[in-house]
Amino acid sequence: MRRAFAMAVTAIGLAGCSSFSSGDYFSSFRSAPPSVQVQLESTPPGAEARTSLGPGCKTPCSVSVTPGEGVTSFLVNYSMPGKQPAGVPVNVIKVDGGMFSANSVKLEPNPVMAELQPIGPPPKPAKPMRPKRRKPAAEPAADGSIDQAAPPQR
Incomplete structure (x- = not known):
């Protein structure tokens, strides 16, 4: 039994x-991938910042991003009227939590900072190069001396 x-x-x-x-x-x-806060800053402040993962805001600000499975980096694009746009890459570092704690995600750099440069006037066109005039080569005279004053005959 x-x-x-x-x-x-x-x-x-x-x-x-x-x-x-x-x-x-x-x-x-x-578990779902963890959300991470990323601080976005710019010089000058007030630029429009948008991550390649979706969220964006006007600097200085903070957004929450959720890097999916297999995402190792993303880009933050900055734009402002009268300034050249800028892009800053952000690395996603996954930290193993071990047996008794949850996995976490770290972003580098955080805060993400960009310095926007003013749009300058267009560059001046280069002056055209004029060919240099060559001095005609002096031809030897009949007696073997070189006559510098007389132009060569063609």
């Missing part, structure tokens, strides 16, 4: 284990 009971418990236990082998089952235990 004990043997039959042990086999029944083992069979039920193994049947329960087979349901854990499904990849879809484990994906339900994964």
